[in-house]
Amino acid sequence: MTRSRGGAVARRVAGHLIRGLVMVWVVATISFVIIREIPGNPVQGQYESLIQKGMSPEQAERATAVLYGFLPTGSLWDQYTGYLGSLLHFDLGRSLSTPGVEVTTLIGHAARWTVLPVLAGTLLSFLLGVTMGVYAAIKRSGKLGDLLALSGSLLHGVPVYVIGLLLTAIFTTLWPILPSGGPVDVEFVPGLNPGYVGSLLQHAVLPVVTYTLASYGGWILAMKSNVVAVLGDDFILAAELRGLKRGIVFRYLARNAILPLFTILALSIGMLFGGSIFIEEIFNYPGLGLLLVNSISSRDYALMGGTFLVITVGIIVANIAADLLYTAIDPRVRSGGSA
Amino acid sequence: MTTSSPAPGCPAPSCPAPGVRIRDLTVVYKTPVGELPAVSGVDLTLTPGTITGVVGESGSGKSTLALSLLNAVQPPGRIKSGTVEIDGLGDVVKLGGEQLRQTRGRKVGYVFQAAQNSLNPLKTIGKQLLDLGRSHEVDDLRALVRDAKDLLARMGMDGARVLDSHQHELSGGMRQRVGIMLALVLNAQVVVLDEPTTALDMITQATILRIIREVHEERALTTLVITHDVGAVAEVADDLAVMYGGRVVEHGRITEVLGAPRHPYTQGLIRAIPRLSGDISLARALPGRPPTLGTLPAAGCVFRERCDKRMEICETVEPQSVTLDGRTVACHAAGRPLPLVKRKEYA
Numbered sequence: 176m177t178r179s180r181g182g183a184v185a186r187r188v189a190g191h192l193i194r195g196l197v198m199v200w201v202v203a204t205i206s207f208v209i210i211r212e213i214p215g216n217p218v219q220g221q222y223e224s225l226i227q228k229g230m231s232p233e234q235a236e237r238a239t240a241v242l243y244g245f246l247p248t249g250s251l252w253d254q255y256t257g258y259l260g261s262l263l264h265f266d267l268g269r270s271l272s273t274p275g276v277e278v279t280t281l282i283g284h285a286a287r288w289t290v291l292p293v294l295a296g297t298l299l300s301f302l303l304g305v306t307m308g309v310y311a312a313i314k315r316s317g318k319l320g321d322l323l324a325l326s327g328s329l330l331h332g333v334p335v336y337v338i339g340l341l342l343t344a345i346f347t348t349l350w351p352i353l354p355s356g357g358p359v360d361v362e363f364v365p366g367l368n369p370g371y372v373g374s375l376l377q378h379a380v381l382p383v384v385t386y387t388l389a390s391y392g393g394w395i396l397a398m399k400s401n402v403v404a405v406l407g408d409d410f411i412l413a414a415e416l417r418g419l420k421r422g423i424v425f426r427y428l429a430r431n432a433i434l435p436l437f438t439i440l441a442l443s444i445g446m447l448f449g450g451s452i453f454i455e456e457i458f459n460y461p462g463l464g465l466l467l468v469n470s471i472s473s474r475d476y477a478l479m480g481g482t483f484l485v486i487t488v489g490i491i492v493a494n495i496a497a498d499l500l501y502t503a504i505d506p507r508v509r510s511g512g513s514a
Numbered sequence: 515m516t517t518s519s520p521a522p523g524c525p526a527p528s529c530p531a532p533g534v535r536i537r538d539l540t541v542v543y544k545t546p547v548g549e550l551p552a553v554s555g556v557d558l559t560l561t562p563g564t565i566t567g568v569v570g571e572s573g574s575g576k577s578t579l580a581l582s583l584l585n586a587v588q589p590p591g592r593i594k595s596g597t598v599e600i601d602g603l604g605d606v607v608k609l610g611g612e613q614l615r616q617t618r619g620r621k622v623g624y625v626f627q628a629a630q631n632s633l634n635p636l637k638t639i640g641k642q643l644l645d646l647g648r649s650h651e652v653d654d655l656r657a658l659v660r661d662a663k664d665l666l667a668r669m670g671m672d673g674a675r676v677l678d679s680h681q682h683e684l685s686g687g688m689r690q691r692v693g694i695m696l697a698l699v700l701n702a703q704v705v706v707l708d709e710p711t712t713a714l715d716m717i718t719q720a721t722i723l724r725i726i727r728e729v730h731e732e733r734a735l736t737t738l739v740i741t742h743d744v745g746a747v748a749e750v751a752d753d754l755a756v757m758y759g760g761r762v763v764e765h766g767r768i769t770e771v772l773g774a775p776r777h778p779y780t781q782g783l784i785r786a787i788p789r790l791s792g793d794i795s796l797a798r799a800l801p802g803r804p805p806t807l808g809t810l811p812a813a814g815c816v817f818r819e820r821c822d823k824r825m826e827i828c829e830t831v832e833p834q835s836v837t838l839d840g841r842t843v844a845c846h847a848a849g850r851p852l853p854l855v856k857r858k859e860y861a
Contacts, residue, residue, distance in 0.1 A: 408631070409626060409631050409632055410631055410632055410634050410635070412586075412588065413624075413626050413633070413693075414634070415586065415618070416584055416586055416618050416619070417618060417619040417624070417646055417649075417696060417697075418616060418617065418618035418619030418620055418646075418649055418650060419619070419645055419646060419649045420615070420648070420649040421615075423645050423648070423649060427634045427636075427637075430636055431634070431635065431636060434636070504636075505636065506635075506636060506638075506680045506682075507635060507680070507682050
């Protein structure tokens, strides 16, 4: 049994990777179809407008292919294989709104402004929500417990953009202590100097807090109900009747209650990536969400498709990571048992 | 005694097992209609070195009684009055906090029902054993592990393998034996087993009962076995207490209680057991249902609704426990020398 565990883990990882690749392929196909079938056929439109500008059809075809990563003419199948082929080389085409710049470059620049705040927000809200959830469960018959649960329900119900707008209104207008938007003040020289880093952090506070509050409600409610459920489990009473120290019993309780949350962790990261569209718009933060919004308003289809693809791949990767994490911490999953 | 840590209580073979005296114990549960008694005024003495079985239907208060021995009645329940004296410990009901925690596991071992999961699903048995040792300040954890392996081996298991396993890798019978090991490994002298064989197959059940009996004799324990299975308890117990509606209605040597039951409820229980040999139609189920907390009659005998020896006095006067040549029975009709008229004056 012990010997087969290593093999089981390897099989599991391989399975996840294969499933992940299939999902990426499906998403890539969908984004190809969307761009190809979007009303007005932007690819064909671009091609024709280039010809109207006096380009030869061959030149126009090449130019369009560079922009979208696939040929504007030819059969759907040729276009599709061309598109997948360039995807394999991590080529997502070139941006229209920022002429000549590769979509991958733009996405690479934007990604850091989304990934770091989203991860920071997820981590903060997870730690905060889980801790408060334990308190809410233990004090569930008291005022504090009610209050905590209420704060969870309330924040869970408020849409993320409302939280963002409220925070902006409070901290940049009513009580202006934080910058209202942008990633950093322009007067500082980029680099590892105190002024730049300080300004960077200052600008990150509101987006990160918004991400945090957006998922905090879910964590506290989920953790509370998990703790209450585990408290009713026999092994907790058994541990008490064996005279285990309070700290040890608490660890038994916390570890068993927190475990199911790791599956939600992935979903939560995904939700926040989606939420980044609103949050970055509100705080004028140059991340993937804002990139997607801008690409839509400027009808930059190559950029739109690329951003969409990258956000989705991010969510898929987060899901796989969470599942592998779960495998690492839950012995029942690890050994393939069915308990 | 193989643990080299400071002796909890005293070394098993030379030490007389502790006696347990439950006096006038009343445990109530808080409900929307007020506090209702699950255990009412129970007197029960566990003779040192014996196995006492407690039988009764669901809701008769036997599990609540078992938890009282560790002062572990769970909210919304609480011990309203009475004492649980254990030799060397004093009144357990008065213990609290750290003192109570150290008593649990170390002085009084508790074994859960087999079907219940009494083990942390995320930790190996070995790690949980170490948690137990650290909680009770066992200095020599190696010796503790050695003792655990010995105990597991005595119960027919591969100790090293079991300690390396998680709960889900063990069968029901194995988990139950692990539970027994954890209750015994700190050399507790009083051991409470709550439904130790429920949900186990017949073979495993017989094995577990044999192990309980053997370890009990080997370690000179005082043991309480809670069950609803008269057949199971007959295999292991020296004494038998029969509970009904939160009261001990009959208590005595098991051979006498089962051989010549005096309380109508005990008689009914024994009649209800089907025999392997003989006509199955001879088994008679007790008519009616056991009372719940809410349906317990306020006055009179709690069993009268289902009793075939019911008398007028049973409606109004609760029968007191009367001990006669080692047998305690609480019944007006149990044919005792006390004249009924005189008893009415007491009430």
